Amino acid sequence: MAQYVHFGIFLITVPNLIVIGLMLLVFALAVALPLPQGHPERHPEPIDQVSNQHSEDQEGGL
Amino acid sequence: MTPKMSTNWTLAVRQRLAKNFPPDQVLPDKQPSFVRSAVYLFGALTIASFALIIVTGTVLAIFGPQWWHTDAIGHFFNSLHLWSVEAFFFCMVIHLWGMFYLGAWRDGRGRTWVMGALAFVVSIGTAFTGYLSQSNFDSQWIAVSAKDAINAVGVGAFFNVLNFGQMYGFHILVLPVILIAVVVLHIVLVRLRGVVRPYPVKGEARVPYTAGMTQEQYYRGVRMIPYDLLREVVLSGAVVLVVVLLFAGIFSSPDDKPLTMQSVAQSDPVGFVTVSLSELAGNSVIAQYGPPYNNTTGSSQSFGPFSPQQLAGVGIPIDTAAVYVTDPLKTVQNPAVATALRTFTAASAAQQMTWENNYATALGKADGSLDAAGHLKVADGDYGPLPVMFGALLDIARSGALDGLLLTDGRFYQTDYTKPLLFLSEEALPNRAEQLNLLGSQWGMMNETGAYPGQAWLWLYTFWYQVPFGPFNGPNADIAVLVLMGILTLVLVFLPYIPGLRRLPEFLGVYRLIWREHYREVRATMAADGEHVETPSPSP
Numbered sequence A: 001m002a003q004y005v006h007f008g009i010f011l012i013t014v015p016n017l018i019v020i021g022l023m024l025l026v027f028a029l030a031v032a033l034p035l036p037q038g039h040p041e042r043h044p045e046p047i048d049q050v051s052n053q054h055s056e057d058q059e060g061g062l
Numbered sequence B: 001m002t003p004k005m006s007t008n009w010t011l012a013v014r015q016r017l018a019k020n021f022p023p024d025q026v027l028p029d030k031q032p033s034f035v036r037s038a039v040y041l042f043g044a045l046t047i048a049s050f051a052l053i054i055v056t057g058t059v060l061a062i063f064g065p066q067w068w069h070t071d072a073i074g075h076f077f078n079s080l081h082l083w084s085v086e087a088f089f090f091c092m093v094i095h096l097w098g099m100f101y102l103g104a105w106r107d108g109r110g111r112t113w114v115m116g117a118l119a120f121v122v123s124i125g126t127a128f129t130g131y132l133s134q135s136n137f138d139s140q141w142i143a144v145s146a147k148d149a150i151n152a153v154g155v156g157a158f159f160n161v162l163n164f165g166q167m168y169g170f171h172i173l174v175l176p177v178i179l180i181a182v183v184v185l186h187i188v189l190v191r192l193r194g195v196v197r198p199y200p201v202k203g204e205a206r207v208p209y210t211a212g213m214t215q216e217q218y219y220r221g222v223r224m225i226p227y228d229l230l231r232e233v234v235l236s237g238a239v240v241l242v243v244v245l246l247f248a249g250i251f252s253s254p255d256d257k258p259l260t261m262q263s264v265a266q267s268d269p270v271g272f273v274t275v276s277l278s279e280l281a282g283n284s285v286i287a288q289y290g291p292p293y294n295n296t297t298g299s300s301q302s303f304g305p306f307s308p309q310q311l312a313g314v315g316i317p318i319d320t321a322a323v324y325v326t327d328p329l330k331t332v333q334n335p336a337v338a339t340a341l342r343t344f345t346a347a348s349a350a351q352q353m354t355w356e357n358n359y360a361t362a363l364g365k366a367d368g369s370l371d372a373a374g375h376l377k378v379a380d381g382d383y384g385p386l387p388v389m390f391g392a393l394l395d396i397a398r399s400g401a402l403d404g405l406l407l408t409d410g411r412f413y414q415t416d417y418t419k420p421l422l423f424l425s426e427e428a429l430p431n432r433a434e435q436l437n438l439l440g441s442q443w444g445m446m447n448e449t450g451a452y453p454g455q456a457w458l459w460l461y462t463f464w465y466q467v468p469f470g471p472f473n474g475p476n477a478d479i480a481v482l483v484l485m486g487i488l489t490l491v492l493v494f495l496p497y498i499p500g501l502r503r504l505p506e507f508l509g510v511y512r513l514i515w516r517e518h519y520r521e522v523r524a525t526m527a528a529d530g531e532h533v534e535t536p537s538p539s540p
Helices: A016-033 B009-020 B038-063 B072-101 B110-134 B137-152 B163-192 B229-251 B262-268 B270-281 B309-312 B321-329 B335-346 B349-365 B386-399 B401-409 B418-424 B426-436 B456-466 B478-495 B499-509 B510-516 B516-528
Strands: A004-007 A009-011 B031-034 B221-227
Touching: A004 A016, A004 B426, A009 A016, A009 B009, A009 B456, A016 B038, A016 B072, A016 B456, A016 B510, B038 B072, B038 B163, B038 B229, B038 B309, B072 B110, B072 B229, B072 B401, B072 B510, B110 B137, B110 B163, B110 B456, B110 B478, B137 B309, B137 B418, B137 B478, B163 B510, B262 B270, B262 B386, B262 B401, B262 B418, B270 B321, B270 B349, B270 B426, B309 B321, B309 B426, B335 B386, B349 B386, B386 B401, B386 B516, B401 B418, B418 B426, B456 B478, B499 B510, B510 B516
Parallel strands: none
Antiparallel strands: A004 A009, B031 B221
């Protein structure tokens, strides 16, 4: 039978809390831990058009 | 010049496929160097989990919904299915978090995000109907807990969570087909458009995004590294398979027996007769529930003056006195019972109420012991024909006949358990759920029997029930929560198109950690080129 953890208005079973806690932990590890690098190959084409502007405003429509 | 499309349909389709699905984008062997982060692995892990869900679910469907309750191999496949679902949501949520923090919808990738978010939403529905299709106590409890919210928004008669056959159909066909279509579209969009570039560093030279540009154009100047898509997918599948096998082997899966009218009548005859009496008297929760079961208003919810529940009307009419008492008694071949039923029916409403009140009071003092005929012992009193009627009803319930009578509608095959589940929801199911410590303050919607994790992905839905004020803590809590979650779900799905919110990841800055290697390279390159370097920061 699952036990509950109660803090403030939050009430959740321990198994559900473990799953959510593990998700947060794994996400934090995925962000923090480096992956081994592959062998780099620079893209052959030169940059023929450059810009400093952010592209956020160029969002495509639905 | 664009080549002219053929008038030959087959040739036209082939030309279109060749144009829109170039092999080097569908099956790439290179990827941008900034993709080297573990955050990017969770998309493939989600797909691998999804594949395992489909395989194990197909095996379960082949052998039928009862197989896993009676066969050890079936139970093992159910365990594989359960842990695949847990793995699927685990990886999908992390994938969703990662793509959110990277602002993955930028540069024309809004539709990719919409499809991914839709996949998440449809997955919740698919898993929910799966929990309802387990045909054990957990599915009974989730069904009766969920019905109020579904009824509150007026769709309870169309999407009846108490109808096992309907939920099973949704779970194994309707929703999976939609989910597979959405997931395939999401993957195709990811492959065709490629992953989004990191937020730019101020002063960084890069090709600006323009609608319709190819990946070649979009990644121009970006360092590419070798990549093996198929190997990633296969290795992800292997990892998920090993993890799921381990969890299924070690932890198995819960399967508490469902309650039946028979088991309740045998284990708690006083409770059974008391609820049956309230169904006859018309003062039970279900008798006064309102739509979709009857025209009362006891459990009817509204959002301000608007009540979709009332508007939808009575779609599943249930006359509790007839369904649970008088109709089953009409099947009893006993003259004394037929006479008692005629006496009760012929009596005035006031007389019936007097008998019912007297009998209810006597039942409240009964200790549950039975007489030689198997009827409840109660103190002497003026109960009219009720002791004979409820003695007979208890008999047919204890024999198991009532379970069948509540399912039959003159046909042979039955999969709709609305009537018995509504009766059991009055007392027996809540009592059992309390014994199993399932209730919590949100009535156990996301809980699982035993010490197993349940539908943890429903936490935001169930969280609102715990807010001790406002509409979430009153008689209209269900509709308030569903309306709010409907709005929040729309916000999640259409996030790329909501001004302000779509730039949230820029301000949160988690992307700087995920792409830290990339930014180090950019800064080094710019320093070598003698350019002024600044760390990426939100645009004004």
